[in-house]
Amino acid sequence: MSGVIDKIKERLKDFRRPGYYKEFDHHYAIVIDVDRCNGCEACVVSCYAENNLPVVGEQGCEDNRVFNWLRIERYIEGEYPDVKVKFIPVMCQQCDAAPCEIGCPVYATYHNQDGLNVQVYNRCVGTFTCATYCPYDVRRFNWFSYKWDKPLDEQLNPDVTVREMGVMEKCTFCIQRIRGVNDKAKDGKRKVKDGEIQTACAQSCPTGAITFGDLMDPESKVSKLAASKRGYKLFENLETKPSVIYLKRVMD
Amino acid sequence: MSNNESKRVIPYSEVNDDVLRTMTKTGPGYYVALVVCFLLAAGLWGGAWFYQIYVGQGVSGLQTPAFWGIYIANFIFWIGISHSGTLLSAILFITQTPWRRSIYRSAEAMTFFSVMTAAIFIFVHMGRPWNFYWTMPYPNQRLLWVNFLSPLMFDVLAISTYATSSMIFLYFGSIPDLAAVRDRTTGWRREFYGWLSLGWRGTDAEWHWLNKAYGFFAVFIIPLAVSVHSIVSWDLALSMVPALNKTIFAPYFVVGAIYSGSAAIVTLMIFVRKFLKVEKYITIDHLSKLCMLLLVMSLIWSYINVMEVFTGWYANTNYENEAMIYRMFKSPIAIIYWLMIATNTVAPLFLMFRSIRRCVPIIFFISIGINVGMWIERYLLVVSTLPRKYFPFMWNSYLPSLAEISMTVGSFFFFAVLFLLFIKLWPSISIYEVKEDIGIPRKKPHTKEMDHEDGSPTWYI
Numbered sequence: 001m002s003g004v005i006d007k008i009k010e011r012l013k014d015f016r017r018p019g020y021y022k023e024f025d026h027h028y029a030i031v032i033d034v035d036r037c038n039g040c041e042a043c044v045v046s047c048y049a050e051n052n053l054p055v056v057g058e059q060g061c062e063d064n065r066v067f068n069w070l071r072i073e074r075y076i077e078g079e080y081p082d083v084k085v086k087f088i089p090v091m092c093q094q095c096d097a098a099p100c101e102i103g104c105p106v107y108a109t110y111h112n113q114d115g116l117n118v119q120v121y122n123r124c125v126g127t128f129t130c131a132t133y134c135p136y137d138v139r140r141f142n143w144f145s146y147k148w149d150k151p152l153d154e155q156l157n158p159d160v161t162v163r164e165m166g167v168m169e170k171c172t173f174c175i176q177r178i179r180g181v182n183d184k185a186k187d188g189k190r191k192v193k194d195g196e197i198q199t200a201c202a203q204s205c206p207t208g209a210i211t212f213g214d215l216m217d218p219e220s221k222v223s224k225l226a227a228s229k230r231g232y233k234l235f236e237n238l239e240t241k242p243s244v245i246y247l248k249r250v251m252d
Numbered sequence: 253m254s255n256n257e258s259k260r261v262i263p264y265s266e267v268n269d270d271v272l273r274t275m276t277k278t279g280p281g282y283y284v285a286l287v288v289c290f291l292l293a294a295g296l297w298g299g300a301w302f303y304q305i306y307v308g309q310g311v312s313g314l315q316t317p318a319f320w321g322i323y324i325a326n327f328i329f330w331i332g333i334s335h336s337g338t339l340l341s342a343i344l345f346i347t348q349t350p351w352r353r354s355i356y357r358s359a360e361a362m363t364f365f366s367v368m369t370a371a372i373f374i375f376v377h378m379g380r381p382w383n384f385y386w387t388m389p390y391p392n393q394r395l396l397w398v399n400f401l402s403p404l405m406f407d408v409l410a411i412s413t414y415a416t417s418s419m420i421f422l423y424f425g426s427i428p429d430l431a432a433v434r435d436r437t438t439g440w441r442r443e444f445y446g447w448l449s450l451g452w453r454g455t456d457a458e459w460h461w462l463n464k465a466y467g468f469f470a471v472f473i474i475p476l477a478v479s480v481h482s483i484v485s486w487d488l489a490l491s492m493v494p495a496l497n498k499t500i501f502a503p504y505f506v507v508g509a510i511y512s513g514s515a516a517i518v519t520l521m522i523f524v525r526k527f528l529k530v531e532k533y534i535t536i537d538h539l540s541k542l543c544m545l546l547l548v549m550s551l552i553w554s555y556i557n558v559m560e561v562f563t564g565w566y567a568n569t570n571y572e573n574e575a576m577i578y579r580m581f582k583s584p585i586a587i588i589y590w591l592m593i594a595t596n597t598v599a600p601l602f603l604m605f606r607s608i609r610r611c612v613p614i615i616f617f618i619s620i621g622i623n624v625g626m627w628i629e630r631y632l633l634v635v636s637t638l639p640r641k642y643f644p645f646m647w648n649s650y651l652p653s654l655a656e657i658s659m660t661v662g663s664f665f666f667f668a669v670l671f672l673l674f675i676k677l678w679p680s681i682s683i684y685e686v687k688e689d690i691g692i693p694r695k696k697p698h699t700k701e702m703d704h705e706d707g708s709p710t711w712y713i
Contacts, residue, residue: 099491105398123386132491132493139319143308
């Protein structure tokens with residue numbers, strides 16, 4: 001009898017419960033050097049192009065229904081002529097203890113084996129709970145069936161789903177690029193090199209403020225930057241354990 | 253009633269006749285009301301909802317940080333209304349309070365109908381309502397399961413259990429009355445109520461088991477009702493939104509629910525006794541007792557409301573303070589906040605006076621005011637907090653769109669349609685328990701002046 005149970009246990013080891021891995025295969029993270037950010041929004045534009053984000057137009061912006069998965073927040077301090085503008089890029093923080101994952105009743109959002117907080121569009125029923133529970137306001141909802149104007153529909157990224165009406169979406173750390181590079185490495189029977197995976201925002205940042213990498217690899221550029229004394233995370237007191245690490249401004 | 257010798261004693265047969273009259277004698281006004289309510293419910297709610305499903309959730313005023321709006325406020329409001337039936341029926345049954353008997357049937361029906369209205373608001377609120385069955389935990393070929401960590405999943409289980417139990421509770425208590433209606437009607441009614449009364453004959457064994465089952469459900473449904481509204485509060489309290497994640501939310505919501513439900517039952521009872529002409533069963537005494545209940549609930553609610561502000565202030569974090577100040581002192585949110593305090597804390601204090609408790613127009617306005625105030629409370633909870641979370645860059649304000657307002661108004665007519673149908677199809681006053689209230693008739697010693705004209709004896713209690 002015990003032999004049978006052991007056999008079953010052995011077989012069940014292969015079926016790890018999604019979202020509750022003892023150990024992740026990777027821990028992808030982004031380090032953003034706020035000191036280098038000049039607020040040019042090139043990362044936002046590249047995110048739109050890479051992830052098939054719909055452009056909502058003037059009315060959509062007025063209704064606060066913009067699809068910027070990645071946004072540059074501007075905070076303005078002081079009065080003219082002594083004005084200081086501060087920028088901070090905010091995207092999904094891919095929290096290790098994500099509040100949104102608790103809220104979803106249907107497991108449309110969960111943690112995958114790469115340490116990413118992923119959204120399954122087809123599973124989403126649109127209860128808005130994840131977006132309500134998110135302290136970072138990074139989730140975006142498909143309010144309508146969006147159309148792309150004439151030349152724009154030609155440039156849709158074939159690796160990324162075009163989301164339908166009524167589902168929630170958010171920054172994925174360009175999971176299609178992660179998968180692509182991992183598959184190529186698997187075909188070549190080699191390991192993924194550090195810096196081989198580039199998210200769209202990291203690739204397009206002219207000042208190199210955004211760095212993407214694997215925190216599990218102690219030699220990676222991202223691990224070294226994350227160990228910096230300037231590092232902090234957004235709202236650490238909320239204990240969400242974000243995967244995005246910010247480096248403090250040093251000037252002024 | 254037995255203490256009051258001067259009051260005319262209602263004969264048992266008159267109780268049957270009166271209740272039956274409310275079901276069979278229908279004036280044209282009823283049909284006009286039913287048709288108008290149905291058309292308004294279908295047009296304002298059904299039409300707007302169809303438009304929303306067709307075009308997308310974007311027709312609502314929901315926007316990026318304010319993902320929950322008036323739909324969730326309505327959902328909490330209707331779930332709150334549903335708690336009156338449980339209180340009046342179950343708690344007062346267990347404590348053997350005599351004045352529950354003539355009003356509890358309508359209160360139970362109100363419970364069931366408002367749970368239905370609330371449940372539909374969940375679907376209205378969903379982005380893809382046609383996939384609602386994905387939230388049901390049953391083994392399926394999709395090989396997917398539901399997330400039992402989610403407070404919304406608690407909601408699905410709690411509300412479906414509550415709806416089922418309150419329906420069974422309503423039905424069990426009505427069986428002897430359905431049989432009474434069956435025995436006094438002909439045609440389709442006899443067939444229909446014969447089927448519904450499950451062959452009730454009124455034997456000792458049947459009464460025994462009915463009482464057992466009813467007592468069991470009364471005990472069963474009280475913790476259920478408390479759990480339902482606690483769970484609804486956790487939808488908000490388990491989030492990380494400033495001013496929402498507070499441990500006091502579960503008792504706050506349960507008390508608020510009983511409060512708003514009792515106010516709704518007062519409003520409804522005033523309508524029922526007026527339009528069904530059953531003032532001799534739902535007397536001013538009953539309304540006065542309900543007003544005492546309202547007064548007590550208003551004091552408890554006000555206390556918890558103060559405690560909610562106190563816990564926020566005591567936490568002394570930037571987020572909590574900012575949210576509190578925004579809700580209480582910044583126009584326009586502050587205006588409706590203080591309106592809520594006026595209707596829910598100040599106005600019910602007048603119920604302390606006996607003369608006001610016995611004045612129907614005044615208690616009607618106070619109860620309507622409490623309902624409005626409780627709706628404002630739920631609206632404020634959602635609207636004053638969610639658009640203003642942690643990033644000031646993302647702050648904005650939410651205003652409901654025309655479609656949302658239309659559905660909100662339509663839901664009241666939907667409830668009205670259900671209740672109007674209930675009044676005609678179901679004995680809305682418990683026949684057998686009103687008779688218990690009247691007491692056991694005894695024959696009075698023969699006196700000339702007390703005798704009826706036809707020579708039949710006078711019965712008294």
